[in-house]
Amino acid sequence: MRRAEILGLPVDLVGLEEAVERIGRMLDAPGTHQVITLNPEYVVRAQGDPELARAARESELVTADGVGIVWAVRRLTGERLPGRVTGADLTPALLERFGPRLRVFFLGARPGVAEKAAENARARWGIQVAGVQDGYFKDEAPVVERIAQARPDLLLVGMGERQDLFIHRHKARLGAKVAIGVGGVLDVLSGEVKRAHPLAQRLKLEWLVRIAGDRRRWGRFPRLLRFVRLVRAAGKAHS
Template sequence: MEIKFKDYIIHTQLPSSIEVGKKYIINTINPHSYCIAEEDDEFKSALTSSDILIPDGVGIVWATRFMYGAKIRKISGYDLHMHFLNLLDKEKGKVFYLGSTGSTLTKIQNRLQREFPNIDFYSFSPPFKPVLDKEDNQLIHKIINDIKPNILFVGMTAPKQEKWVHQNKSFLDVDVICSIGAVFDFYSGNIKRPGKFWIDLGLEWFPRLIQEPRRLWKRTFVSSPKFLMHLLISKFSASS
């Protein structure tokens, strides 16, 4: 199922299989990324050109109901990650993690081998730069294409990761590319993901804000009010 939200086509379901030979770019959208994209044309282009764009934020879920009366459910980046790991384990495929530090990638590998023993794990920690240069990208392309993974998970934080995928997707021999940011830290155990109680209440953001106030204050106290104001203006201007 798809629903149009402003300039975005949001998908409410994930694919039930991995179609070999057809490349899918999967991104997530939440109120914070929406607000960033409104001021960053390249980021917006990366999101709008996604083959699958999922609502990773209860704010998007509420907004679609408020604007269009549509009832959708949140699909988090973590849900996306686990969905494809389960598919890949059944198919005995290959996964590649691009991003984060060597120590985090090792933690991911150790957990992956315990939980999904049929998946072949590969990874690379790129240089920590605002923008990767041509030589960096050529090396990354070669490493990934030599392996030809079924799934590429990119964790460089938004909007850097989405822009990187948008710029480099045509050079990558991969079936599915997902930008999943903080999931690297959740799955590795670096950061504890809020429990089911908070998730079911639609308040997963609250414990995360307590855990990481310096990183997340802006999306809570700046982007969320800005997103709400944008919705109100759009709703009432359309009805007037």
């Protein structure tokens, strides 16, 4: 497996198709495998959070979620990524590829959203629903126990900044074959949120459309700017 490293974090040099194939092999292997879709905000947060950095380094697959990561890999390592592998693209690709063989647990989002996402996914791809749970809980132990009892093939965790640490912290007890932090994907699968226009997706500006259309996301801009500064500083240090 070819990996690059940016600002102390790994990025696997894979495109969407190879990522799906690798996860397919994980589904047939023993143990729980963590997949992280790495975005610039994660990188910035990890600079001051050793546990978050460790989660990425110990994950079995880390994909480039966004053009910022693709740019950083090229600038800092000279490697060319085949393309982005976002959670919004990876999740439906997995559900379509493996369909009825998948037992999926949907965890996260507001009450009722995971249920809608699960029902829509079952209707569209024929997947088996192993369980659902919203992201509004404080005590993690009972949730981990529910997941472990369900023993899903695929655990989709949409809990924002909590998701990847939740998976990493409980990895040995989850009982899932593959666990992925998927951000707002459950909202999209449920129909609560629409993806950006296909043109914005092709131009790789979906992230900008999401931020511009939601004031709650405006606080992300400082982190994105800091990411650019960090990458440029690291590039100068290596030159």
